[in-house]
Amino acid sequence: MIEPSVRIDVSSPVGGVLDSVNVAVGERIKKGQQLFSLRSDVEAAAVALSKVRAEFSLRQYERNEGLYRDELISIHERDEFKTEFDVALQELEQAKAVLNLRKVVSTINGVVIDRFVEPGEFVTTEAVLAIASLNPLRVEVVMPFDSWGVVKEGQKLRVFPAEPVGGEVSARIILVDPIVDAASGTYRVRAEIDNKNGQLPAGIECQVALGN
Numbered sequence: 001m002i003e004p005s006v007r008i009d010v011s012s013p014v015g016g017v018l019d020s021v022n023v024a025v026g027e028r029i030k031k032g033q034q035l036f037s038l039r040s041d042v043e044a045a046a047v048a049l050s051k052v053r054a055e056f057s058l059r060q061y062e063r064n065e066g067l068y069r070d071e072l073i074s075i076h077e078r079d080e081f082k083t084e085f086d087v088a089l090q091e092l093e094q095a096k097a098v099l100n101l102r103k104v105v106s107t108i109n110g111v112v113i114d115r116f117v118e119p120g121e122f123v124t125t126e127a128v129l130a131i132a133s134l135n136p137l138r139v140e141v142v143m144p145f146d147s148w149g150v151v152k153e154g155q156k157l158r159v160f161p162a163e164p165v166g167g168e169v170s171a172r173i174i175l176v177d178p179i180v181d182a183a184s185g186t187y188r189v190r191a192e193i194d195n196k197n198g199q200l201p202a203g204i205e206c207q208v209a210l211g212n
Contacts, residue, residue: 002139002161004132004202005192006108010035014101015124018117025115029106029131036128040102047099050092057081057088108133134202136192139171141208145185151176156211157191162204169193169200170211 016038023035061081068078114130117123139159143151157171171191180187191208193200 002137002159002193002200002202002204002206004110004113004134005136005138006110006133007113008108008131009127010104010106010129010131011125011127012036012038012101012104012123014038015122016040016102018119018121018123018128019102020119021115021117021128023112023129025112027112029110029112031106031109033106035104035106035112035131037104038102038123040099043095043099043102047092047095050088050095054085054088054092057085061085104128106131110134132202134198134200135195137195137200137202139191139193139206139208141189141191142184142186143189145180145187148180148187151189151210157189158209158211159191159193160207160209161200162206165200165204171208 019037019039021036023029023033029035061084064073064078064081067073068075108131110131110133112129113132115128116126116130117128139157141157151173153173153176155173157173159169159171161167161169171193173189173191175188175190177188177190
């Protein structure tokens with residue numbers, strides 16, 4: 001079987017109400033592209049409040065820097081204002097980080113293959129979308145033990161996709177399983193197919209042979 005090299009069930013890192021899904025099943029996506037978001041009114045308000053506090057702390061710190069240079073306040077008082085400003089900045093960064101958790105982006109280039117939740121539903125740890133990488137594609141072959149030592153990583157496999165795709169493509173062996181299944185006397189071999197042009201779909205049967 002020709003399969004995606006990577007399949008990911010994408011969930012949210014935090015619980016909440018699904019606000020929007022930005023991609024459709026079958027759509028090609030890029031790494032870093034936003035997939036969906038949760039409602040974030042409270043988190044956005046927290047960022048706005050933290051920003052106001054940080055700006056106020058900055059103004060207060062700058063005013064008191066002048067007083068310190070004029071020796072009107074002590075170094076201890078100056079350090080207190082500086083610390084308050086640093087804390088306000090850290091609180092702002094924390095609020096931004098919490099807000100960013102409400103937006104989920106793709107970690108791979110690939111395609112959306114399934115969707116499990118609709119906007120308005122509450123999500124926790126369950127998957128919202130399933131995505132898969134179609135470049136490279138992967139082929140796993142079960143080999144008899146008497147071929148052990150003949151098949152090596154880096155070798156080529158000739159892959160013959162089932163009709164109506166047909167034809168022949170080349171795959172490179174990336175894994176020879178070091179564990180043999182004693183019951184069947186077989187071991188697994190995994191190979192990758194370069195599919196950057198998208199010429200092959202995933203999920204189709206194939207036959208393979210060792211390359212020349």
